[in-house]
Amino acid sequence: MGIIVQKFGGTSVGSAERILHVADRVIQEMENGNQVVVVVSAMGKSTDQLVELANQITSKPSKREMDMLLATGEQVTISLLTMALQNKGYDAISFTGWQAGIETEEQHSNARITNINPAKIKAELDKGRIVVVAGFQGASSAGQITTLGRGGSDTTAVAIAASLNADKCDIYTDVTGVFTTDPRVVKEARKLEAISYDEMLELANLGAGVLHPRAVEFAKNYQIPLEVRSSMEDERGTIVEEETSMEQNLVVKGIAFEDQVTKVSVLGLPNELTTLSTIFTTLANHNLNVDIIIQSTTNDKKISISFSIKTSDLDDTLKILEQHKSSLGYEHIEYETGLAKVSIVGSGMVSNPGVAANMFEVLAEQGIDVKMVSTSEIKVSTVISGEQMVTAVEALHSSFELSKEPLNV
Amino acid sequence: MGIIVQKFGGTSVGSAERILHVADRVIQEMENGNQVVVVVSAMGKSTDQLVELANQITSKPSKREMDMLLATGEQVTISLLTMALQNKGYDAISFTGWQAGIETEEQHSNARITNINPAKIKAELDKGRIVVVAGFQGASSAGQITTLGRGGSDTTAVAIAASLNADKCDIYTDVTGVFTTDPRVVKEARKLEAISYDEMLELANLGAGVLHPRAVEFAKNYQIPLEVRSSMEDERGTIVEEETSMEQNLVVKGIAFEDQVTKVSVLGLPNELTTLSTIFTTLANHNLNVDIIIQSTTNDKKISISFSIKTSDLDDTLKILEQHKSSLGYEHIEYETGLAKVSIVGSGMVSNPGVAANMFEVLAEQGIDVKMVSTSEIKVSTVISGEQMVTAVEALHSSFELSKEPLNV
Incomplete structure (x- = not known):
């Protein structure tokens, strides 16, 4: 019992x-x-x-x-x-x-x-x-x-x-489980039999929305196996656990995506040790969540910082930056709305170099310009044009063969 | 403060x-x-x-x-x-x-x-x-x-x-306070400036519905003055307290009434010490509330008991009595529906004998047959025909001069 x-x-x-x-x-x-x-x-x-x-x-x-x-x-x-x-x-x-x-x-x-x-x-x-x-x-x-x-x-x-x-x-x-990507968008999306806590965490954080990240963290910390399943239909769902014996031959497990992303660039900041912390502490104090951050050095004296936010946070972000213009010391701000974030997730990436390169290749074949990149051990995120989001997800889903049933070993 | x-x-x-x-x-x-x-x-x-x-x-x-x-x-x-x-x-x-x-x-x-x-x-x-x-x-x-x-x-x-x-x-x-009777029925009904806990308790128990009896008991035990007043209109309500200095010249303070009353008579019961307790314990065990109880001895061997109940409890009452016919040992049951209870309440009754007689006189003048009577130190309740209820209340309200403003002493 x-x-x-x-x-x-x-x-x-x-x-x-x-x-x-x-x-x-x-x-x-x-x-x-x-x-x-x-x-x-x-x-x-x-x-x-x-x-x-x-x-x-x-x-x-x-x-x-x-x-x-x-x-x-x-x-x-x-x-x-x-x-x-x-x-x-x-x-x-x-x-x-x-x-x-x-x-x-x-x-x-x-x-x-x-x-x-x-x-x-x-x-x-x-x-x-x-x-x-x-x-x-x-x-x-x-x-x-x-x-x-x-x-x-x-x-x-x-x-x-x-x-x-x-x-x-x-x-x-x-829903009946965790899918390789959103089945409402990609009809080839396949329900996964199993997924690791870390992969689920990346997917949860990336907006897959099935399970809340805090719950997954808790489950990982206490090693409680989860099953995500449907309350309407009586079928097996997706197991979330530490090591998945099933589906282990898949390098990429899932593709997450979200639109309504905006890239903000703060140009001509002083090249000082505290610049990064000052700017992001200021935004955090106003409850503005920043996602991907990229820093580029223009010269010894000046740096530029780009970051992505939810488009709904744009007005507040611009207001806060404007209010703190003198203390932050930047020259000017640029932003681009109408963007989307597309990410591939899979714990097999650690031991499979070249997965990120594959992703860029697939996007390039579709004529998709990558505007920002962020990587972790088990995911690669890209910011691209929102209009190309679905094309990108479909191409990646197909190229990484996510609709194929894995070999059960 | x-x-x-x-x-x-x-x-x-x-x-x-x-x-x-x-x-x-x-x-x-x-x-x-x-x-x-x-x-x-x-x-x-x-x-x-x-x-x-x-x-x-x-x-x-x-x-x-x-x-x-x-x-x-x-x-x-x-x-x-x-x-x-x-x-x-x-x-x-x-x-x-x-x-x-x-x-x-x-x-x-x-x-x-x-x-x-x-x-x-x-x-x-x-x-x-x-x-x-x-x-x-x-x-x-x-x-x-x-x-x-x-x-x-x-x-x-x-x-x-x-x-x-x-x-x-x-x-x-x-409502704006406690009234001499229900103003929806008797348009001469007057709001009382004050009323004692005991009078309020009788009125509350008699179905006046403004304040719950348990709350009044609590207030009496702890001597907390209450004021019943309107949440909509900004006017003084009715004070409920131990001794009312106002309105003390009134013998009768209010008239309570309710219809949908039924009188049940259990005839030919054995004249034993336990008969009363047996019959009412049986009913209480089935959550049937009995109001007025009257006992009459037919001869040395047999007694009859009449009691009033809510008409909505009649079916259950008859069922329970039928189920326990052999243990209760009665001969047969009669009942009369379509009745009403009309009660006068006032703590001045204790020192004013003849108030009950006054009440019966008023009812008799209206041609109203009194089917049951019950009295306490501060109230007289009568059970009469439901069709005559409003006539009775109006006649009593007028006869006891309840619509007249009291002298403030």
């Missing part, structure tokens, strides 16, 4: 009917002889409705009160799912974040979990009960209700799995 | 607009130089919506999970009201029932408050903050979320007022 943690997202619990369906998935795992903990998100659009209600009161709600408001969303789902399980004849009990022993920093709207005390969950599991826990929320040691920010329910599920030393954590979502 | 507890019901906080209006009422009390604690109910119809959601899952939700579900209603209101206060420039903080230190029995759906630890509320008041507390809910010492049943938010407000030794507890509602 093992311990399984299952997580169901907002779409999966979006209506009473879907909650009853989720109950069946939970019961199935119970009937397989496992102890089951279920982590759920707020129902479908209920979080949006709560946000809308707050907006009717004030355009600037305090983060503490927003957490208080949003935390009700998951509390509704846990009670309904528990009722559904009980109605089907199974013993079940619901816990809010604080009741489940999920302790966080007192940092509203984006708290990190500091500790999980699984005693209450364990006691209920040992009574033969299914335990249903509210995702996305916890409480500080002073008893303040907090929320975990985007992807918080994934993090809750993995953290509980770690604290219980669970055998597996299943992330049920509205 | 005093401590004021204000309670706003579901209608008063039914929309974002109304919550902003409530915030103004709270701020007004703050600006009067008081420390203010606000207790709120769930927004308008939101409790009904949550119940409907549960009904889509199961017709028999467990009470624990129902409490978990319903407790989200007030949590939404406290966060929104706190945002509204903050947005208007006032420092405020919200607390759920458990955060506010409201400890209850572990009795779901109808828990009694066992203890209030006001330390957290006090600490926030002393920081100059307005404290907004979720009504209707608490937590057991084991950390289970409970709800207090009907009128629970009134009870929360009064209990907090008692624990803080508050100067006053204002119950804001959708």
Whole structure:
């Protein structure tokens, strides 16, 4: 008998009917002889409705009160799912974040979990009960209700799995697994049988959106195997674990991409040790996230820095740079909107030199100009024209043969 | 500087607009130089919506999970009201029932408050903050979320007022105070300036519906003056306190009434010491509330018992009596539906004999047959035909001169 943690997202619990369906998935795992903990998100659009209600009161709600408001969303789902399980004849009990022993920093709207005390969950599991826990929320040691920010329910599920030393954590979502690239864009996209934590982290960070990076980090740190699978269809999903025995012959595992990228160049900066830290600290202080950074030296006295940002952050970025023009000491600013980022990811790259060169070759064959490059041990990211994004992804997907089933060795 | 507890019901906080209006009422009390604690109910119809959601899952939700579900209603209101206060420039903080230190029995759906630890509320008041507390809910010492049943938010407000030794507890509602009778039925009904706890308790129990009896009991035990007043209009309400200096020249203070009453007679019961307890314990065990009870002895061996119930409980009552026919040992059952209960209440009755006789006289003048009577020191209740209810109330209201302003002495 093992311990399984299952997580169901907002779409999966979006209506009473879907909650009853989720109950069946939970019961199935119970009937397989496992102890089951279920982590759920707020129902479908209920979080949006709560946000809308707050907006009717004030355009600037305090983060503490927003957490208080949003935390009700998951509390509704846990009670309904528990009722559904009980109605089907199974013993079940619901816990809010604080009741489940999920302790966080007192940092509203984006708290990190500091500790999980699984005693209450364990006691209920040992009574033969299914335990249903509210995702996305916890409480500080002073008893303040907090929320975990985007992807918080994934993090809750993995953290509980770690604290219980669970055998597996299943992330049920509205797709059937992790794909080589977005199947809505590239119809040859193939579902992967397995992927490593590091590869998943790169894909998650690159905007593949299936799993939240914080949840993947947590799973990697505590070595909890994850399975990303569909709550609607009963088929195997994608296993995320340390070393993948399957699919190991693939050098490139997946292609991530996102548009609405802008390249900003700050020209004629003083060539000093503190220039880089000053400029990016200034932006970070205003919550502006910078992605790829490139530095070029023009001469001994002057350097230029280019970086990519989300286009939605452009106005704020330009304003901040303008405000700090004298302290930063640059000459002028250029920017280019309408760009996209396309990345290839695969842990096999470390031992396969030339993968980046292959990528550039494929892009060049398509007449695609690479405007920025960034590499890590397991990924290569390029910034290109947004209009050429889909062409690039399709060409790379085909060239690296990602739609081909791997040999099972 | 005093401590004021204000309670706003579901209608008063039914929309974002109304919550902003409530915030103004709270701020007004703050600006009067008081420390203010606000207790709120769930927004308008939101409790009904949550119940409907549960009904889509199961017709028999467990009470624990129902409490978990319903407790989200007030949590939404406290966060929104706190945002509204903050947005208007006032420092405020919200607390759920458990955060506010409201400890209850572990009795779901109808828990009694066992203890209030006001330390957290006090600490926030002393920081100059307005404290907004979720009504209707608490937590057991084991950390289970409970709800207090009907009128629970009134009870929360009064209990907090008692624990803080508050100067006053204002119950804001959708009427402007306590009336001599229901102004929707008798247009001469007059708002009372003051009423005693005991009179209010009788009126509350008799279905006047303005204040919950449990809240009035709590206020009486801890001698907290209440004021029932309108959240919409800025006028004085009705004071509820131990001894009323105003309106003391009135013998009868108010008239309560309700229809949908049924009289059930159980005939030919054995004349034994345990007969009464057996029959009413049997009904109580099935959650059937009996109101007026009349016992008549037919002869040494046989007695008959009549009692009044809500007509909605008739089917269940007849079923239970039928099931227990052999153990109860009665001969047969008669019942009469379509009845109403009309009661006069006033603490002056104790020292004014003949008030009951006056009442019967008035009813007789109207040709109204009295089918059952029940009296206490401060009230007389009669069961009459439902069709004659309004006539009876109007005649009594006029005869006891309830629409006349009292002399202020």
